Amino acid sequence: MLVRARGLTKTFTGPGGMPVPVLHGVDLEVKGGEFVAVSGASGSGKSTLLNLVGLLEPSDAGEIWFGEERVSHLRRRAQARVRGGSIGYVFQSFMLLAGLTALDNVLLAARYVGRERGEARREALRLMERMAVAHRIDHYPAQLSGGEQQRVAYCRAVLNQPPLVLADEPTGNLDDEHARVILAELHALAAEHGAAVVLVTHRREASAGADRVLRLEQGRLVTS
């Protein structure tokens, strides 16, 4: 098992200090090469679950294991190492850095894992060629269409060939054609490269073809 989450609990603080419980003891296991889709109503905690599994946010309770390593309880620096080397993120709103070109945005993933720049650049260019954005390498995000931005963001997410890719509504801001491209790449990632892919979406068609479809209801995961 590549990723195991046990008893993940998360409560946010609402207006006036009121507690807003989101996740109640969620368990999740994902194998390498498996494509798991997580659906649920808006506000059901899908993104929160992804943030916890991706070590972007600490849980209130519970554990996360990567293989034999309990990563949820690592120190900040060690968690940063896990994020950089083992997890790729694809966000709904792309999250490209406005001050960097498309190529530099992709290369950002290599910067913090100590990867040799020349080798990373070659890999980045190969990926951007594959995603049909190679002609945009010197363009800044504001000069790219939404579809192009997401393809650049996808290149960044997989540059280091992470064993786990977390995609949070990656097609939410895309038209159908671009959404199909991104989804096809994520499926290929799992099938051809053995990566575990967890896709959060509220679009039923995005879940099609997933190995498993889970649903978040009242803070708990249920099989759909």
Add this chain to the structure above:
Amino acid sequence: MRVRELLPRGYAFTIVGIAVGVAGLVALGAMAERITRFIDGGDRFVLGQISVAGEGMGMGTGFTAGGLLSAAKIAEIAAVPGVSGVQAQVMMPLNTSTSQFLTLTQELVFGMDLTVPIPNRHYRELPVRTGRPLRPADRRVTVLGADFAASRRLGVGASIALGGQDFAVVGILDKTFTAPDKFALVSIDDARELWLRRDPLLVQVFGAGSLRRGDLNTGAAVGWAAGQDPDALARRIQASVPGVNVTIPGEVSQLLRQSTAFFSALLLGIGALGLLIGGLSLSNTVTAAVFERIRDFGVKRALGATDMHLLREVLGEALGVSLSGGVAGVLLALGIGAAVDARVIRDGQQLFLFSPRLLAFAVVFSVVLGGLAAGYATLRIARLSPAEAIRRGG
């Protein structure tokens, strides 16, 4: 680290913000430097010589006493034990008016007896920027102070009317930021001639035969021999030579300091204000620029950046941005100072003195404060989880 990483896109506004703050700091500092140099210059002058004048109307002291100092009195002063030299001088305002109160802040015609070395220990010679200094045999030539020449756009070879007589400009002094900047130096014979032409009463006295040209002195600069206490010597001169007005260097210096105490306090206030305004502007601009990028920090941490990675990147950027802003601010202040001084120099004034120490301080100040502000903001952001940083960054 590449230049693009040191100065990433979108920092132009930050650099402008820093530049404005630094320009304010430098401009205020340059005004303070200007006043400080003037006060220090005056202090150095009075501590470098004993000034003696004839007893006059009592409207001032030393050179400004208003009485004649005759050649006989000068000889008596020179004979006082401990005196190393006495230089007769004639000092008069360039422009006479109904109110002839002589001060060292107005334009003066200054005649010196150049057959005697300048006795002032701190001004053995007046530094000449262009042309040549005055020589003992010179007649109808002048060496002008820097402001005096600049306000009239005069250079070496030009001609100027002093007291209705034409003088050839043979030299321009270096800027001293004190009284000599407004002097027109001439030989003492020329100065005496101008004095006679200007003052009808003096002509009557002179014509009666009771005075010789050598008696026409407004004062004298007195030097002291090595090892002599100038204040004690000044008192000895006062006691042994009747009918003269002697300044005690230490007392005059103290009086000068007391009378400029208000300016010293003002300078302190200006300096503190400059640091406060410039510092707040700079740190606020840098901090705001870092907080604006809170989402970027969240994304970078999602990509594996540690706190040290972020701190190093931000400090590198802050260094580039603060340095650029600091240098731009210095250039802006220099430009503003040059424009303002170009206007006020017509009145023989200069408001700003951009000393190297001030400019260096401004750049170092902006870089250090920029780095501290950026470091503080980064550590604040680093406390957030990557997801929280992304959420707050919108």
